[in-house]
Amino acid sequence: MKKFNKIISFYEIIWKAKLPPKPLNSLSAFSSFMSIRGDDISAFIAHCRDLALSIVKRGTTVAVTDTSLRRRESLNLPTSKFNKVDINKMATITGLSKILEESK
Amino acid sequence: MKEYAFFSGCLIYYRLPQFESATIKVLERFKIKLKPLEDVSCCPEPLSMQVLNPKAWYTIAARNICLAENKGLDLVTLCNGCNATLFRVNEDLKTNDELRMTINRYLKKIGKKFEGTITVKSILRVLYEDVGLEEIKGHIKKNAQNAQNLKVAVHYGCHIFDEIKHYDNPKNPVSLKNLVKAAGANVVSYSSEMLCCAAFARYVNEELSLQLVEEKLNDLINVNADCLVVLCPYCFLQYELGQISVSRKLNTRFQIPVLYYPQLLGLAMGFSAYDMGLQFHRVKTDELVEILRN
Numbered sequence: 001m002k003k004f005n006k007i008i009s010f011y012e013i014i015w016k017a018k019l020p021p022k023p024l025n026s027l028s029a030f031s032s033f034m035s036i037r038g039d040d041i042s043a044f045i046a047h048c049r050d051l052a053l054s055i056v057k058r059g060t061t062v063a064v065t066d067t068s069l070r071r072r073e074s075l076n077l078p079t080s081k082f083n084k085v086d087i088n089k090m091a092t093i094t095g096l097s098k099i100l101e102e103s104k
Numbered sequence: 105m106k107e108y109a110f111f112s113g114c115l116i117y118y119r120l121p122q123f124e125s126a127t128i129k130v131l132e133r134f135k136i137k138l139k140p141l142e143d144v145s146c147c148p149e150p151l152s153m154q155v156l157n158p159k160a161w162y163t164i165a166a167r168n169i170c171l172a173e174n175k176g177l178d179l180v181t182l183c184n185g186c187n188a189t190l191f192r193v194n195e196d197l198k199t200n201d202e203l204r205m206t207i208n209r210y211l212k213k214i215g216k217k218f219e220g221t222i223t224v225k226s227i228l229r230v231l232y233e234d235v236g237l238e239e240i241k242g243h244i245k246k247n248a249q250n251a252q253n254l255k256v257a258v259h260y261g262c263h264i265f266d267e268i269k270h271y272d273n274p275k276n277p278v279s280l281k282n283l284v285k286a287a288g289a290n291v292v293s294y295s296s297e298m299l300c301c302a303a304f305a306r307y308v309n310e311e312l313s314l315q316l317v318e319e320k321l322n323d324l325i326n327v328n329a330d331c332l333v334v335l336c337p338y339c340f341l342q343y344e345l346g347q348i349s350v351s352r353k354l355n356t357r358f359q360i361p362v363l364y365y366p367q368l369l370g371l372a373m374g375f376s377a378y379d380m381g382l383q384f385h386r387v388k389t390d391e392l393v394e395i396l397r398n
Contacts, residue, residue, distance in 0.1 A: 047307040048152035055153070055164070059145040060114040068118040075125040075381070082114070083145045086214045087164060093210050096153070096160035 122381020184336035188263035251288035
Protein backbone atom coordinates (compact mmCIF):
# COMPACT_ATOMS: atom_id res chain seq x y z
CA MET A 1 0.00 0.00 0.00
CA LYS A 2 2.98 2.28 0.35
CA LYS A 3 2.82 3.15 -3.30
CA PHE A 4 -0.75 4.35 -2.91
CA ASN A 5 0.56 7.12 -0.73
CA LYS A 6 1.75 8.71 -3.91
CA ILE A 7 0.26 9.32 -7.26
CA ILE A 8 1.73 6.47 -9.21
CA SER A 9 1.00 5.94 -12.86
CA PHE A 10 -2.66 5.74 -13.72
CA TYR A 11 -1.93 2.50 -15.43
CA GLU A 12 -0.37 0.93 -12.36
CA ILE A 13 -3.32 2.04 -10.29
CA ILE A 14 -5.67 0.19 -12.58
CA TRP A 15 -3.68 -2.99 -12.21
CA LYS A 16 -2.97 -2.79 -8.51
CA ALA A 17 -6.50 -1.81 -7.59
CA LYS A 18 -7.66 -4.71 -9.77
CA LEU A 19 -10.05 -2.44 -11.60
CA PRO A 20 -11.48 -3.57 -14.89
CA PRO A 21 -8.73 -2.99 -17.46
CA LYS A 22 -11.23 -1.72 -19.99
CA PRO A 23 -12.00 1.07 -20.47
CA LEU A 24 -8.55 2.03 -19.32
CA ASN A 25 -8.99 5.70 -18.98
CA SER A 26 -7.36 8.26 -16.82
CA LEU A 27 -10.63 9.39 -15.29
CA SER A 28 -11.45 6.04 -13.72
CA ALA A 29 -7.85 5.67 -12.64
CA PHE A 30 -7.57 9.13 -11.18
CA SER A 31 -10.86 9.00 -9.32
CA SER A 32 -10.01 5.54 -8.01
CA PHE A 33 -6.70 6.86 -6.84
CA MET A 34 -8.33 9.80 -5.10
CA SER A 35 -10.78 7.55 -3.33
CA ILE A 36 -8.00 5.13 -2.32
CA ARG A 37 -6.15 8.05 -0.78
CA GLY A 38 -9.32 9.35 0.83
CA ASP A 39 -8.70 12.80 -0.61
CA ASP A 40 -11.19 15.59 -0.78
CA ILE A 41 -11.83 15.79 -4.49
CA SER A 42 -13.25 19.31 -4.50
CA ALA A 43 -9.94 20.82 -5.68
CA PHE A 44 -9.83 18.22 -8.43
CA ILE A 45 -13.36 19.03 -9.59
CA ALA A 46 -12.64 22.77 -9.42
CA HIS A 47 -9.64 22.31 -11.69
CA CYS A 48 -11.70 20.23 -14.12
CA ARG A 49 -14.24 23.05 -14.20
CA ASP A 50 -11.55 25.68 -14.89
CA LEU A 51 -10.18 23.65 -17.77
CA ALA A 52 -13.61 23.00 -19.28
CA LEU A 53 -14.51 26.68 -18.97
CA SER A 54 -11.32 27.64 -20.76
CA ILE A 55 -12.07 25.20 -23.59
CA VAL A 56 -15.61 26.52 -23.99
CA LYS A 57 -14.48 30.17 -23.93
CA ARG A 58 -11.33 29.94 -26.06
CA GLY A 59 -11.34 26.51 -27.69
CA THR A 60 -8.09 25.79 -25.86
CA THR A 61 -6.80 25.14 -22.34
CA VAL A 62 -3.78 27.37 -22.92
CA ALA A 63 -3.74 31.16 -22.94
CA VAL A 64 -2.99 32.49 -26.41
CA THR A 65 -0.40 35.26 -26.25
CA ASP A 66 1.44 37.35 -28.83
CA THR A 67 4.64 35.64 -27.71
CA SER A 68 3.27 32.19 -28.43
CA LEU A 69 2.09 33.22 -31.89
CA ARG A 70 5.44 34.92 -32.61
CA ARG A 71 7.27 31.74 -31.65
CA ARG A 72 5.13 29.77 -34.10
CA GLU A 73 5.83 32.34 -36.80
CA SER A 74 9.57 32.11 -36.16
CA LEU A 75 9.33 28.35 -36.73
CA ASN A 76 7.32 28.81 -39.96
CA LEU A 77 4.24 27.21 -38.43
CA PRO A 78 0.65 28.34 -39.08
CA THR A 79 -0.85 30.72 -36.53
CA SER A 80 -4.58 30.17 -36.94
CA LYS A 81 -6.64 30.33 -33.77
CA PHE A 82 -8.51 27.39 -32.28
CA ASN A 83 -12.24 27.13 -32.94
CA LYS A 84 -14.45 28.43 -30.18
CA VAL A 85 -17.74 29.07 -32.01
CA ASP A 86 -18.59 25.40 -32.62
CA ILE A 87 -17.26 24.43 -29.20
CA ASN A 88 -19.58 26.94 -27.57
CA LYS A 89 -22.54 25.56 -29.52
CA MET A 90 -21.67 21.99 -28.58
CA ALA A 91 -21.23 22.93 -24.95
CA THR A 92 -24.75 24.33 -25.03
CA ILE A 93 -26.44 21.43 -26.82
CA THR A 94 -24.74 18.75 -24.71
CA GLY A 95 -25.60 20.53 -21.46
CA LEU A 96 -22.00 21.29 -20.50
CA SER A 97 -22.61 25.05 -20.39
CA LYS A 98 -25.46 24.54 -17.94
CA ILE A 99 -23.25 22.41 -15.68
CA LEU A 100 -20.53 25.07 -15.77
CA GLU A 101 -23.05 27.82 -15.04
CA GLU A 102 -24.58 25.93 -12.12
CA SER A 103 -21.22 25.09 -10.58
CA LYS A 104 -20.11 28.75 -10.36
CA MET B 105 5.18 10.37 -49.73
CA LYS B 106 2.70 9.14 -47.11
CA GLU B 107 0.45 11.82 -45.65
CA TYR B 108 -1.15 12.16 -42.23
CA ALA B 109 -3.25 14.88 -40.72
CA PHE B 110 -1.73 15.90 -37.43
CA PHE B 111 -3.08 17.17 -34.16
CA SER B 112 -0.55 19.03 -32.07
CA GLY B 113 -2.89 19.96 -29.20
CA CYS B 114 -3.13 23.17 -27.16
CA LEU B 115 0.12 22.89 -25.28
CA ILE B 116 2.38 22.13 -28.24
CA TYR B 117 0.52 24.59 -30.47
CA TYR B 118 0.77 27.56 -28.13
CA ARG B 119 3.63 26.82 -25.73
CA LEU B 120 5.94 24.21 -27.24
CA PRO B 121 5.66 24.63 -31.03
CA GLN B 122 9.30 23.52 -31.35
CA PHE B 123 8.02 19.96 -30.82
CA GLU B 124 5.70 20.36 -33.80
CA SER B 125 8.39 21.77 -36.07
CA ALA B 126 10.95 19.12 -34.98
CA THR B 127 8.45 16.31 -35.65
CA ILE B 128 7.55 17.66 -39.09
CA LYS B 129 11.24 17.88 -40.07
CA VAL B 130 12.10 14.41 -38.78
CA LEU B 131 9.12 12.70 -40.44
CA GLU B 132 9.85 14.38 -43.78
CA ARG B 133 13.13 12.45 -43.84
CA PHE B 134 11.05 9.25 -43.65
CA LYS B 135 8.86 10.49 -46.51
CA ILE B 136 5.93 11.22 -44.23
CA LYS B 137 4.18 14.54 -44.68
CA LEU B 138 2.20 15.94 -41.78
CA LYS B 139 -0.69 18.15 -42.90
CA PRO B 140 -2.05 20.57 -40.32
CA LEU B 141 -5.74 20.51 -39.47
CA GLU B 142 -7.45 23.88 -39.54
CA ASP B 143 -10.24 25.03 -37.26
CA VAL B 144 -9.44 22.48 -34.53
CA SER B 145 -10.19 22.96 -30.85
CA CYS B 146 -8.73 21.44 -27.71
CA CYS B 147 -8.91 17.62 -28.11
CA PRO B 148 -10.63 18.10 -25.40
CA GLU B 149 -8.44 17.44 -22.38
CA PRO B 150 -9.16 13.86 -21.28
CA LEU B 151 -9.90 14.31 -17.59
CA SER B 152 -11.95 17.45 -17.10
CA MET B 153 -14.65 16.96 -19.72
CA GLN B 154 -15.19 13.31 -18.81
CA VAL B 155 -15.74 14.29 -15.21
CA LEU B 156 -18.19 17.06 -16.02
CA ASN B 157 -20.00 15.85 -19.12
CA PRO B 158 -18.89 12.79 -21.15
CA LYS B 159 -21.24 13.69 -24.03
CA ALA B 160 -19.46 17.01 -24.48
CA TRP B 161 -16.11 15.18 -24.37
CA TYR B 162 -17.22 12.76 -27.11
CA THR B 163 -18.82 15.46 -29.26
CA ILE B 164 -15.94 17.94 -29.20
CA ALA B 165 -13.42 15.16 -29.85
CA ALA B 166 -15.56 13.73 -32.66
CA ARG B 167 -15.67 17.16 -34.28
CA ASN B 168 -11.85 17.19 -34.38
CA ILE B 169 -11.81 13.67 -35.85
CA CYS B 170 -14.34 14.77 -38.51
CA LEU B 171 -11.83 17.40 -39.71
CA ALA B 172 -9.31 14.63 -40.46
CA GLU B 173 -12.02 12.43 -41.99
CA ASN B 174 -12.89 15.26 -44.37
CA LYS B 175 -9.29 15.26 -45.58
CA GLY B 176 -9.34 11.47 -45.91
CA LEU B 177 -6.22 11.19 -43.75
CA ASP B 178 -5.33 9.18 -40.66
CA LEU B 179 -4.65 11.41 -37.68
CA VAL B 180 -1.35 11.58 -35.79
CA THR B 181 -1.34 12.98 -32.26
CA LEU B 182 1.79 14.64 -30.89
CA CYS B 183 0.59 14.69 -27.27
CA ASN B 184 -0.30 11.73 -25.03
CA GLY B 185 -3.32 13.58 -23.63
CA CYS B 186 -4.71 14.26 -27.11
CA ASN B 187 -4.07 10.62 -27.98
CA ALA B 188 -5.95 9.46 -24.87
CA THR B 189 -8.97 11.46 -25.98
CA LEU B 190 -8.95 11.10 -29.77
CA PHE B 191 -7.90 7.44 -29.86
CA ARG B 192 -10.53 6.41 -27.29
CA VAL B 193 -13.34 8.49 -28.82
CA ASN B 194 -12.54 7.21 -32.31
CA GLU B 195 -12.57 3.58 -31.11
CA ASP B 196 -15.74 3.98 -29.03
CA LEU B 197 -17.68 5.74 -31.76
CA LYS B 198 -16.63 3.14 -34.32
CA THR B 199 -17.78 0.23 -32.15
CA ASN B 200 -20.77 1.60 -30.24
CA ASP B 201 -23.66 2.27 -32.65
CA GLU B 202 -25.94 3.85 -30.06
CA LEU B 203 -23.24 6.23 -28.85
CA ARG B 204 -22.32 7.14 -32.43
CA MET B 205 -25.95 7.96 -33.25
CA THR B 206 -26.25 10.17 -30.17
CA ILE B 207 -23.03 12.04 -30.92
CA ASN B 208 -23.92 12.41 -34.59
CA ARG B 209 -27.21 14.04 -33.56
CA TYR B 210 -25.17 16.72 -31.77
CA LEU B 211 -22.67 17.02 -34.61
CA LYS B 212 -25.49 17.50 -37.14
CA LYS B 213 -26.23 20.85 -35.51
CA ILE B 214 -22.83 22.13 -36.64
CA GLY B 215 -23.01 20.40 -40.03
CA LYS B 216 -20.70 17.49 -39.25
CA LYS B 217 -20.95 13.70 -39.12
CA PHE B 218 -18.60 11.10 -37.64
CA GLU B 219 -18.08 8.37 -40.25
CA GLY B 220 -15.45 6.20 -38.57
CA THR B 221 -13.19 6.11 -41.61
CA ILE B 222 -9.80 6.97 -40.15
CA THR B 223 -7.31 5.71 -37.55
CA VAL B 224 -5.86 7.82 -34.76
CA LYS B 225 -2.21 7.09 -33.96
CA SER B 226 0.32 8.55 -31.57
CA ILE B 227 3.68 9.75 -32.83
CA LEU B 228 5.13 6.80 -30.88
CA ARG B 229 3.05 4.34 -32.91
CA VAL B 230 3.83 6.01 -36.24
CA LEU B 231 7.57 5.87 -35.58
CA TYR B 232 7.50 2.38 -34.07
CA GLU B 233 5.13 0.68 -36.49
CA ASP B 234 4.86 2.70 -39.68
CA VAL B 235 8.48 3.88 -39.95
CA GLY B 236 10.06 0.99 -38.06
CA LEU B 237 13.31 0.51 -36.16
CA GLU B 238 15.43 -0.60 -39.12
CA GLU B 239 14.42 2.39 -41.24
CA ILE B 240 15.25 4.69 -38.34
CA LYS B 241 18.66 3.06 -37.84
CA GLY B 242 19.39 3.67 -41.52
CA HIS B 243 18.94 7.42 -41.04
CA ILE B 244 21.27 7.84 -38.08
CA LYS B 245 24.34 9.90 -38.92
CA LYS B 246 27.67 8.15 -38.57
CA ASN B 247 29.01 10.72 -36.15
CA ALA B 248 25.97 10.15 -33.97
CA GLN B 249 27.29 6.64 -33.28
CA ASN B 250 28.77 8.35 -30.23
CA ALA B 251 25.20 8.52 -29.03
CA GLN B 252 25.91 5.12 -27.50
CA ASN B 253 27.77 7.07 -24.82
CA LEU B 254 24.53 8.84 -24.06
CA LYS B 255 22.54 7.40 -21.17
CA VAL B 256 18.89 8.06 -21.85
CA ALA B 257 16.07 7.45 -19.40
CA VAL B 258 12.57 7.20 -20.85
CA HIS B 259 9.19 8.26 -19.51
CA TYR B 260 6.18 6.93 -21.45
CA GLY B 261 3.48 8.99 -19.72
CA CYS B 262 0.21 7.51 -18.42
CA HIS B 263 -2.08 8.66 -21.19
CA ILE B 264 -0.35 6.62 -23.89
CA PHE B 265 -1.30 3.34 -22.21
CA ASP B 266 -4.75 3.08 -23.74
CA GLU B 267 -3.24 2.90 -27.22
CA ILE B 268 0.04 1.16 -26.38
CA LYS B 269 -1.59 -2.20 -25.64
CA HIS B 270 -2.23 -2.56 -29.39
CA TYR B 271 1.47 -2.78 -30.25
CA ASP B 272 3.47 -3.15 -27.04
CA ASN B 273 3.29 -4.84 -23.65
CA PRO B 274 1.68 -2.28 -21.34
CA LYS B 275 3.12 -3.99 -18.26
CA ASN B 276 6.64 -3.79 -19.57
CA PRO B 277 6.67 -1.46 -22.59
CA VAL B 278 9.69 -1.47 -24.89
CA SER B 279 8.56 0.64 -27.87
CA LEU B 280 10.07 3.95 -26.73
CA LYS B 281 13.18 2.23 -25.38
CA ASN B 282 13.72 0.51 -28.71
CA LEU B 283 13.22 3.80 -30.53
CA VAL B 284 15.88 5.42 -28.32
CA LYS B 285 18.23 2.50 -29.06
CA ALA B 286 17.47 2.82 -32.77
CA ALA B 287 18.63 6.43 -32.50
CA GLY B 288 21.95 5.00 -31.30
CA ALA B 289 21.62 5.90 -27.62
CA ASN B 290 21.88 3.77 -24.54
CA VAL B 291 18.76 3.25 -22.42
CA VAL B 292 19.08 3.23 -18.65
CA SER B 293 16.36 1.73 -16.47
CA TYR B 294 15.35 3.26 -13.17
CA SER B 295 12.94 2.37 -10.41
CA SER B 296 10.33 5.09 -10.93
CA GLU B 297 10.09 4.59 -14.68
CA MET B 298 6.30 4.12 -14.53
CA LEU B 299 5.70 6.92 -12.04
CA CYS B 300 3.09 9.39 -13.24
CA CYS B 301 4.45 12.90 -13.92
CA ALA B 302 1.55 14.20 -11.80
CA ALA B 303 1.06 17.26 -14.00
CA PHE B 304 -2.70 17.27 -13.44
CA ALA B 305 -2.18 16.83 -9.70
CA ARG B 306 -0.16 20.04 -9.65
CA TYR B 307 -3.41 21.99 -9.60
CA VAL B 308 -4.89 19.78 -6.92
CA ASN B 309 -1.96 19.20 -4.58
CA GLU B 310 1.16 21.05 -5.69
CA GLU B 311 3.37 19.78 -2.92
CA LEU B 312 2.62 16.15 -3.73
CA SER B 313 3.06 16.81 -7.43
CA LEU B 314 6.53 18.30 -6.93
CA GLN B 315 7.48 15.49 -4.53
CA LEU B 316 6.90 13.05 -7.36
CA VAL B 317 8.98 15.12 -9.76
CA GLU B 318 11.76 15.16 -7.19
CA GLU B 319 11.55 11.38 -6.75
CA LYS B 320 12.00 10.79 -10.46
CA LEU B 321 14.81 13.33 -10.77
CA ASN B 322 16.67 11.68 -7.89
CA ASP B 323 16.29 8.30 -9.56
CA LEU B 324 17.68 9.73 -12.79
CA ILE B 325 20.70 11.07 -10.94
CA ASN B 326 21.22 7.68 -9.27
CA VAL B 327 21.49 5.95 -12.65
CA ASN B 328 23.62 8.77 -14.12
CA ALA B 329 21.09 9.52 -16.84
CA ASP B 330 22.24 12.23 -19.27
CA CYS B 331 18.69 13.12 -20.17
CA LEU B 332 15.06 12.14 -19.91
CA VAL B 333 13.07 11.46 -23.08
CA VAL B 334 9.31 11.97 -23.06
CA LEU B 335 6.40 11.70 -25.50
CA CYS B 336 4.07 14.22 -23.95
CA PRO B 337 4.25 18.03 -23.59
CA TYR B 338 2.59 17.93 -20.14
CA CYS B 339 5.18 15.45 -18.88
CA PHE B 340 7.86 17.60 -20.49
CA LEU B 341 6.77 20.75 -18.66
CA GLN B 342 6.38 18.86 -15.42
CA TYR B 343 9.96 17.57 -15.56
CA GLU B 344 11.58 20.59 -17.21
CA LEU B 345 9.97 23.53 -15.44
CA GLY B 346 9.18 21.23 -12.53
CA GLN B 347 12.85 20.61 -11.87
CA ILE B 348 13.40 24.36 -11.64
CA SER B 349 10.62 24.59 -9.04
CA VAL B 350 11.98 21.60 -7.14
CA SER B 351 15.51 23.01 -7.26
CA ARG B 352 14.27 26.29 -5.76
CA LYS B 353 12.31 24.51 -3.08
CA LEU B 354 15.20 22.28 -2.03
CA ASN B 355 17.86 24.90 -2.58
CA THR B 356 19.64 22.54 -4.91
CA ARG B 357 20.18 22.47 -8.67
CA PHE B 358 18.85 19.72 -10.88
CA GLN B 359 20.21 19.99 -14.43
CA ILE B 360 18.71 17.07 -16.30
CA PRO B 361 17.81 17.93 -19.90
CA VAL B 362 14.39 16.74 -21.00
CA LEU B 363 13.77 16.01 -24.69
CA TYR B 364 10.70 15.15 -26.71
CA TYR B 365 11.60 11.91 -28.54
CA PRO B 366 11.53 13.36 -32.10
CA GLN B 367 14.07 15.97 -30.91
CA LEU B 368 16.51 13.26 -29.81
CA LEU B 369 15.94 11.36 -33.05
CA GLY B 370 16.46 14.53 -35.09
CA LEU B 371 19.78 15.25 -33.37
CA ALA B 372 20.93 11.69 -34.06
CA MET B 373 19.88 12.11 -37.71
CA GLY B 374 22.11 15.15 -38.03
CA PHE B 375 19.67 18.02 -37.51
CA SER B 376 21.12 20.93 -35.58
CA ALA B 377 20.11 21.72 -32.01
CA TYR B 378 18.54 24.90 -33.42
CA ASP B 379 16.48 22.92 -35.96
CA MET B 380 15.18 20.78 -33.12
CA GLY B 381 14.23 23.87 -31.11
CA LEU B 382 16.56 23.24 -28.18
CA GLN B 383 17.15 26.99 -27.84
CA PHE B 384 13.72 27.18 -26.21
CA HIS B 385 14.58 24.71 -23.44
CA ARG B 386 15.03 26.08 -19.94
CA VAL B 387 17.42 23.33 -18.85
CA LYS B 388 20.51 23.59 -21.01
CA THR B 389 21.15 20.80 -23.48
CA ASP B 390 24.65 21.82 -24.67
CA GLU B 391 26.47 18.92 -23.00
CA LEU B 392 23.99 16.45 -24.42
CA VAL B 393 24.43 17.80 -27.95
CA GLU B 394 28.20 17.73 -27.43
CA ILE B 395 28.10 14.02 -26.56
CA LEU B 396 26.12 13.33 -29.73
CA ARG B 397 28.43 15.36 -31.92
CA ASN B 398 31.86 14.21 -30.65
